[in-house]
Amino acid sequence: MKIRSHNVSAVDIGTTKTCALIAEIDWENKIPIIKGYGVVDTKGIKNGTVVNIEEVSETISKASNIAEEMADTSISSCYAGIGGDHIRSMNTQGMIAISRDARTGLGEAREIEQDDIDRVIEHTKAIPLPVDRQILHVMPQEFIVDEQSGIRNPINLLGRRLEVKVHLTTYSTTVTSNLLRCFKNANLSIDGFVLQAFASSYGVLTANEKEYGAILIDIGSGTLDIIVLRNSGIYHTGVVNFGAQLVTSDIAYLLRIPPESAEKIKISQGCAFAGMVDKEAFFKIERSGNRPAREIPIARLAQYIEPRMEELLHEAFMEAKKADIPLSNIPFLVLTGGGSLIRGSEELAESIFKIPCRIGNPIGFKGYEEELNNPMYAAAIGMLKYAIDDNILQKSVQKTSQGWLSKTLGWIKNLTEIM
Ligand SMILES: Nc1ncnc2c1ncn2[C@@H]1O[C@H](COP(=O)(O)OP(=O)(O)OP(=O)(O)O)[C@@H](O)[C@H]1O
Ligand SMILES: [Mg+2]
Incomplete structure (x- = not known):
């Protein structure tokens, strides 16, 4: 089969950095081949929400x-990440x-078609929503x-009755309008909004992790995005409204240094698990003039970092526990995002969740692999991978006239037109 290519773009606006990706899609292997990327410092976002329109634009x-x-x-459209604590x-x-029998309510069993799946998923959306809320994703967990x-x-499959259990997410239209x-x-x-946690799961999780169960x-920097998966279905998504930026501000405050220096020290010397660091090791903070540099024990720095990282991970744990399945049934824990790069975060997470943990780098893409091989790009790359599924689905639902996805995409287009 010939490889058909098609450009897809994604923009992930994080609290500290914004990443735009342009990719050609290798449809045969369902892989994005990245042709260009742009990473800049974000201005105008706080905890996943726009606070300054001009700066974000x-x-x-x-x-x-x-x-x-x-x-x-050049690109004229893109998939966009969406996060923040307005997501429910x-x-x-x-x-x-x-099939219906007028007398009994249920008729003869017949083969289930795509149209039935669309209909039953449509049924799950019949929930009362406040006027300023819209459905973002409806993610099937299992069919019955x-x-x-x-x-x-x-x-x-032959059947008389079709049920579906779904995980449904909604967003605030005020926030998305901005x-x-x-x-x-x-x-x-x-082209579509993608929940950041969902995007990251596309970006870093293996098929096995999704199948057997994973917490990601x-x-x-400003938020923790949590997602719990099992049997390749999503059981919980949640957002915690603070992130690794707090570690930097703690270091700045406790060492009485500017945030930029604290950021550098966090990256080069920081450790989230105090038990791991060499008790004898020091690092230096230069001082102005001829004054001698300050010498700070690395163990002291770790003692500053550990309680904050513990707090962040504990919040994530409490959020993950809201899933309808016991976490003891989940065999994999994966950390991603820039904040996972702090040394010792895996060990600390394991001690809190009691689940083996790994750091998730983006997988399943080609082009600029070395440059983008960093957990910071999990959501952006995940969005491209989501887009591949989205496009395939879109085509398949187009065939069956009005699928649930085309309807979901419909509201995005409507919303765009309103703006
Ligand atoms: N090597 C590293 N070691 C420790 N921390 C790191 C490292 N690299 C990046 N970070 C931290 O990761 C955070 C940025 O992560 P990321 O780029 O995933 O956030 P973001 O997407 O901009 O924010 P958010 O997803 O919260 O909106 C910063 O707090 C930064 O200090
Ligand atoms: Mg992010």
Whole structure:
């Protein structure tokens, strides 16, 4: 089969950095091949929410212009990450009769078609929502055909009744209207919003982890994005409204140094697990004039960092516990996001979650692998991988006229047009 290529772009606006990616898609292998990337410091975002429209618009423009120049192409639309504590999530379900008998309510069993899946998923959306809330993702966990549960794909199965359990996320339209305005100012329309935690799971998790069960925590600068998966379905998504920036501000405060120096020290000398550091080791902080440099024990720095990282991970743990499944059934814990790079974070997380932990770098992409091989890019690369599924789904649902995805995309287009 010939490889068909098609450009897809993604923009992940983080609290500290914004990453724009342009990729060609290798449809045969379902892999994004990155042609250009732009990473710039973010201005105008606080805890995942726009606080300054002009600054965010300029941030998006800068990042996408750099990516466009590198890829030698221009883009007019992109997938965009969405996060922040305005996101709400819930597990819910829907049920439909596959065939109806006027007398008994249920008719003869027949083969389940895509249209039935679309209908039952549509049913799950029939929940009362405040006027300023919209549905972001509806993620199927399992289908139940008659009495048979645990079905991932019910197509062509015979049944009378189809049920689906889903994880549903909603967002505040006020918050997204601001975000949409920023993209519009940067001359970009939105192909789709992707929940940041969901994007990161696409970016770093292996098929085995999704299947057997994983908790993924994206430790960003201003937020922690948490997602719990099992049987390749999503059981919980959540956001904690603070992140690794707090570690930097603690260091700045406790060592009485500017945040920029604290950031450098955190990256070069920091450790989140005090038990791991050499008790004899020191690092130096230069002083102005001819005064001798300050010598700080690395163990002391670790004692400053550990309680804050413990607090962050404990909050993530409490969030993960809201999943409808016991965490004792989850065999994998994965940390990603820039904040996971602090030495000792795996060990500390293991001690809190009591689950073996690894750091998740982005996987399953080509082009600039070395440059983008960093947990900071988990969400951005994940968005491209989500886009591949999205496009495939989009085409398959287009065939069956009005699929649930085309409807989901419909509201994004409507919203864009309103702006
Ligand atoms: N090598 C490193 N060691 C320790 N910390 C690091 C390292 N590299 C980056 N960080 C930290 O990671 C954080 C930035 O991570 P990331 O880029 O994932 O955040 P973001 O996406 O901008 O923010 P958010 O997702 O919260 O909106 C910063 O706090 C930074 O100090
Ligand atoms: Mg981030």
